Amino acid sequence: MQKGLQEAARRPDRGDVSITTVIIWVAAVTGAVLVAGTIAVVIAKYNARLNGL
Incomplete structure (x- = not known):
């Protein structure tokens, strides 16, 4: 557990999706x-x- 917390503190960017990306995807789908x-x-x-054409 301690080792995992140290690793998370050392590398804070774990590839989480940013709120901006979510907003862009929601707007595109909408x-x-x-x-x-x-x-x-x-x-x-x-x-x-259109059927008569």
């Missing part, structure tokens, strides 16, 4: 969902007209 949802709504709205 944007992708919004774009996909918008496309789905437009296709559903104009589906009858």
